[in-house]
Amino acid sequence: xxxxxxxxxxxxxxxxxxxxxxxxxxxxxxxxxxxxxxxxxxxxxxxxxxxxxxxxxxxxxxxxxxxxxxxxxxxxxxxxxxxxxxxxxxxxxxxxxxxxxxxxxxxxxxxxxxxxxxxxxxxxxxxxxxxxxxxxxxxxxxxxxxxxxxxxxxxxxxxxxxxxxxxxxxxxxxxxxxxxxxxxxxxxxxxxxxxxxxxxxxxxxxxxxxxxxxxxxxxxxxxxxxxxxxxxxxxxxxxxxxxxxxxxxxxxxxxxxxxxxxxxxxxxxxxxxxxxxxxxxxxxxxxxxxxxxxxxxxxxxxxxxxxxxxxxxxxxxxxxxxxxxxxxxxxxxxxxxxxxxxxxxxxxxxxxx
Amino acid sequence: xxxxxxxxxxxxxxxxxxxxxxxxxxxxxxxxxxxxxxxxxxxxxxxxxxxxxxxxxxxxxxxxxxxxxxxxxxxxxxxxxxxxxxxxxxxxxxxxxxxxxxxxxxxxxxxxxxxxxxxxxxxxxxxxxxxxxxxxxxxxxxxxxxxxxxxxxxxxxxxxxxxxxxxxxxxxxxxxxxxxxxxxxxxxxxxxxxxxxxxxxxxxxxxxxxxxxxxxxxxxxxxxxxxxxxxxxxxxxxxxxxxxxxxxxxxxxx
Numbered sequence: 093x094x095x096x097x098x099x100x101x102x103x104x105x106x107x108x109x110x111x112x113x114x115x116x117x118x119x120x121x122x123x124x125x126x127x128x129x130x131x132x133x134x135x136x137x138x139x140x141x142x143x144x145x146x147x148x149x150x151x152x153x154x155x156x157x158x159x160x161x162x163x164x165x166x167x168x169x170x171x172x173x174x175x176x177x178x179x180x181x182x183x184x185x186x187x188x189x190x191x192x193x194x195x196x197x198x199x200x201x202x203x204x205x206x207x208x209x210x211x212x213x214x215x216x217x218x219x220x221x222x223x224x225x226x227x228x229x230x231x232x233x234x235x236x237x238x239x240x241x242x243x244x245x246x247x248x249x250x251x252x253x254x255x256x257x258x259x260x261x262x263x264x265x266x267x268x269x270x271x272x273x274x275x276x277x278x279x280x281x282x283x284x285x286x287x288x289x290x291x292x293x294x295x296x297x298x299x300x301x302x303x304x305x306x307x308x309x310x311x312x313x314x315x316x317x318x319x320x321x322x323x324x325x326x327x328x329x330x331x332x333x334x335x336x337x338x339x340x341x342x343x344x345x346x347x348x349x350x351x352x353x354x355x356x357x358x359x360x361x362x363x364x365x366x367x368x369x370x371x372x373x374x375x376x377x378x379x380x381x382x383x384x385x386x387x388x389x390x391x392x393x394x395x396x397x398x399x400x401x402x403x404x405x406x407x408x409x410x411x412x413x414x415x416x417x418x419x420x421x422x423x424x425x426x427x428x429x430x431x432x433x434x435x436x437x438x439x440x441x442x443x444x445x
Numbered sequence: 446x447x448x449x450x451x452x453x454x455x456x457x458x459x460x461x462x463x464x465x466x467x468x469x470x471x472x473x474x475x476x477x478x479x480x481x482x483x484x485x486x487x488x489x490x491x492x493x494x495x496x497x498x499x500x501x502x503x504x505x506x507x508x509x510x511x512x513x514x515x516x517x518x519x520x521x522x523x524x525x526x527x528x529x530x531x532x533x534x535x536x537x538x539x540x541x542x543x544x545x546x547x548x549x550x551x552x553x554x555x556x557x558x559x560x561x562x563x564x565x566x567x568x569x570x571x572x573x574x575x576x577x578x579x580x581x582x583x584x585x586x587x588x589x590x591x592x593x594x595x596x597x598x599x600x601x602x603x604x605x606x607x608x609x610x611x612x613x614x615x616x617x618x619x620x621x622x623x624x625x626x627x628x629x630x631x632x633x634x635x636x637x638x639x640x641x642x643x644x645x646x647x648x649x650x651x652x653x654x655x656x657x658x659x660x661x662x663x664x665x666x667x668x669x670x671x672x673x674x675x676x677x678x679x680x681x682x683x684x685x686x687x688x689x690x691x692x693x694x695x696x697x698x699x
Binding site for chain 1: 495518521525530532535536548
C-alpha cells in the first residue's frame with residue numbers, strides 16, 4: 093500500500109510533461125508513415141527530404157512527381173486525418189463525461205445526420221445552385237441539426253440533473269432519425285445510381301478530396317478543442333458522480349456543459365463537413381484509452397487526442413492499400429477495427445464489475 | 446460562517462415541495478433535519494448547498510445572497526454529500542477523494558503537497574486508509590458512503606451538508622461518522638432518519654410536507670405528540686440507566 097501513494101502522485105505531477113514529450117515524436121512518425129505508405133511506396137528518406145525542402149527550404153534533389161504525391165496528396169491527407177481523429181476522440185471524451193453515458197459519441201447529437209442531409213441537399217437536390225460547396229452544405233446541415241437537437245432538449249427541460257443527460261440523448265436520437273430520413277428521401281427522389289454511390293462513399297467517410305485548404309480549417313478547430321478540454325480537465329473529472337456532485341464541487345455546470353458540448357459539436361461539424369462521418373473513433377478511442385491510462389481526464393484527454401490522431405492516420409493508410417487499385421471509405425476500416433474492439437471492451441467491462 | 450434562509454421555497458410544476466422555511470444555522474452547531482419520507486429534507490439540503498436554485502425566498506451566506514457567489518466559492522465553503530451518488534467509471538478510492546480538491550485547484554494552481562496531505566488526512570478520518578488503490582466498483586455501500594464523506598472533508602468546508610450519511614453503514618461506522626461530524630470544527634447540517642441519532646444534534650428541524658414544523662433542542666422537538674403527528678408512530682421515551690440519556694422506542698400507532 094505504501095507504494096501506491098507515491099506512484100499515483102508521480103503520475104499526477106508529471107502528466108503534463110509526460111504528454112508534452114511523447115506527443116510530437118509519435119505524431120511526427122505517424123505522419124511520415126502516412127506519407128510514405130500508399131499505392132506506390134515512397135522511401136522515408138524521400139519523405140524527409142520533401143519535408144526539408146518545403147518547410148526549411150533545403151533544396152534536396154527530389155523527383156517532382158514523388159514530391160507532388162507526398163506534399164499535395166498524402167501529407168495534407170495525413171494531417172487532416174490526424175486532426176479528425178483527435179477531434180472526434182475528444183468529442184467522445186467530452187460527451188461521455190458530461191452526459192454520463194458510455195455510449196455517447198460525437199454523432200449522438202444529430203451532427204452527422206444533419207451533415208449528410210446538407211451534403212445531399214447540395215450535391216443531389218442542387219440547393220445553392222452550384223455556388224455552395226459540399227463542405228459548406230454539410231457544415232450548415234450539421235449546425236442546423238445540432239441547434240434543433242439542443243432546442244428540443246432545452247424545451248423538454250430537465251435542468252442539469254441525470255434527467256437532462258437522458259433528455260439530450262433522446263433528442264439526439266430523434267434529430268438523427270429525422271435527418272437520416274430526409275437524406276434518404278432526397279437520395280431516393282432525385283439521385284441517379286452514380287450519385288447514390290458517391291453519396292454512400294461520402295457518408296462512410298472519405299479523405300480523398302482533402303487538400304491543404306482543409307488543413308487550415310482542421311488544425312485551428314482541433315487546437316481549440318484540445319486547449320478547451322485541457323483547461324477543463326478537473327471539471328470533467330468532477331462529473332464522475334453526476335452533475336449535482338459536479339456542482340457541489342464548484343463546477344459551474346451549465347456553463348461548462350454549454351462550452352464543452354458546443355465545442356464538441358463545432359469540431360465534429362467541421363470534421364464531418366470535410367471528410368464525411370467516420371464512425372467508431374469517437375466512441376471506441378476514449379473507452380480504449382480509459383483502459384490504458386485510467387479515467388482521470390488529466391491523462392485521458394491528451395491520450396485520447398493522440399490515440400485518435402494516430403488511429404485515423406493508420407486507418408487511412410490501410411484504406412489505401414488494403415484493396416490494390418482502390419481506395420476504401422475510411423469509415424469501413426474504422427468500423428471493421430472498431431466494432432470488434434468495442435465488443436472486447438464491453439466484455440472486459442463486464443468482468444471487471 | 447453563517448447560513449440562513451428566509452421563506453425559502455421550491456416547487457416543481459406549481460407543486461410545492463418545500464415552502465416557507467426560515468432558519469438561521471448557527472456557526473459551529475450540528476443541525477439535524479428530520480421528517481418522514483418526502484418531507485423535503487433532500488430538496489432543502491440541495492438548496493442550502495447551492496446546487497438547486499430556490500423558487501421562492503432568500504438564501505444568504507455571511508449576509509450575502511448565495512446566488513451571487515460563484516459556484517467555486519460556494520464549494521470552497523460548503524461541502525455536500527448526496528444520498529446516492531454512483532458512477533460506472535473505474536475510479537479508485539483515491540481518485541474519488543481527490544475530487545474534493547476540485548474547488549481549490551485550477552490550471553494555474555496545480556496539485557501540490559498540501560493537497561496530498563489534505564487527501565491523506567480526509568481518507569484517514571473516515572478510516573479508509575489502506576483502501577486508496579481499491580476500485581470503486583469493489584467497495585460496499587458503506588465504504589462508498591465513507592469515501593463520499595472523505596471527499597467532502599477534502600473540500601475543507603466550513604459548512605458540511607450530509608444527506609442521510611449513516612445509510613448503508615454498520616453500527617460501528619454510523620457512530621464513528623456521527624462522532625466525527627460532531628468533533629469537526631465546522632457547522633454541519635445532517636438529514637437523519639434514526640431519531641435516536643438525531644438526539645445527539647445540537648438542534649433539530651422537523652419538516653412535514655415541505656414545511657418547517659418546529660426548530661429547537663432535541664428534547665423539545667422529539668415529543669411523543671409530535672412524533673405521533675409527523676411520523677405516525679407511538680413513541681415512549683426511556684432513560685438509559687447507564688448515563689441518564691433519553692432513548693426513544695417506537696410502536697405501531699394504535
